[in-house]
Amino acid sequence: MKPFRYERADDERSAVAVLAGTPGARLLGGGTNLVDLMRLGVETPDVLVDVTRLPANRVDVMPDGGLLIGAGVRNSDLAADHHVRTRYPALAEALLSGASGQLRNLATTAGNLLQRTRCAYFQDVASPCNKREPGTGCPAIEGDHRNLAVLGHSSTCVATHPSDMAVALVMFDAVVRVIGPAGVRAIPLVDFHRLPGTSPQRDTVLRRDELIVAVQLPPSDLARHSTYRKVRERASFSFAVVSVAAALDVRDGRVEDVRIALGGLAHKPWRARAAEDDLRGAPADAATFDRAAWVELAQARPLRDNAYKVSLAQATLVRTLTELAE
């Protein structure tokens, strides 16, 4: 691992000042992804700014009934939070489906959003990778891409975003609050992660000198009736092949309202707005769910070896909606 200087941030502004003044500075949360990437040589920061002692470690109920989740709240604490478990169950389920008990105790909310892809070529510094070293190429397109993207990918990158938590948060219309030298701004989470396009080295729209301070969850009655279903290659402690976060309100046999986001399929959590639009007002039955899933997945462009993910996503979405409708 490359040597680095360690600094502990006492407040948000001083953390931002270090970021703004030090091109090689990176923020340290739980370290569960960053330390691993530093050991692999993928990340080579000159300075680590530890933000875990900032006061952003609480889940607060907002005056409007929504939740404000501090950037430093650990994944395990967020999953165990009473408000999250009762009012946003899909978020608790998504968090609990990710990583292991030990990792969730370290991993933070902001760090979870900013974790890097687990694409094997990205993690191997001996291999070309446009995300790690722009312009070097993407071996995954012709190589091992069985578990990589089928939606929204480009000729430069077919990586997927690994977070479960972010899929549930995108489904719940979460907003990311960040602070930078110019002040505070709010970014809808659905716009926070990027599609790769021609600049796959940029995972998010966060600027280099900005710090995530919180994630805001708007109030929602719909959210209480939500779930997260994850399909993976083993029963536990594995990244998603496909995941579905959904919330559904059925009245008199018809879909009154619905929210859907898909994980494991794209460079970002995939909000399924085409499916949502197709479902509103339609009969809440398997045939409708099947049609809506295909409406969304018609956009899929599978690679040579991952077409199975499209039909898996279709089946998983239908199953999830069917269960929520019961």
Next chain:
Amino acid sequence: MAERVTVSLTINGEQHTLEIDTRTSLLDLLREHLGLTGAKKGCDQGQCGACTVLLDGRRANACLALAVAHDGADVLTIEGLADNGSLTPLQAAFVEHDAFQCGYCTPGQLCSATAMLAEADAGWPSYASADVAGNPELDAAEIRERMSGNICRCGAYPNIVAAIEEVTR
């Protein structure tokens, strides 16, 4: 050039102050600097759980924790788990149920299970819980899910689950 820092940690009830390279993981601090070799280095990337210790009372992978970031922390390792030389009920159950073969993962399994039982006592749900808003009962499926961060290359899982189940009764 290597950057050096001074850290102080309480490990198994004893205060230690050391000068270390900023790159030092908590696992290497325990094993290489203090000779506490109970926590094991398996994968060194947070996937096997052999390095699990209790960090401020919560289970964590010591391999991914930078020691400098945990200055002031209270650490409990397998060496400090038994109370004055007498096994904890969980340790005794591991012996009783032959919950190991080679034993390499056992310190991590024990530290992890110790903290996992406390998490369940605190009402924390798991992905195996039917209702994340409910109060989960620790059955075998719950134990397997909650212990999935600890790999056993000998495949002693049935006996590990049986040992943990015994102390939940």
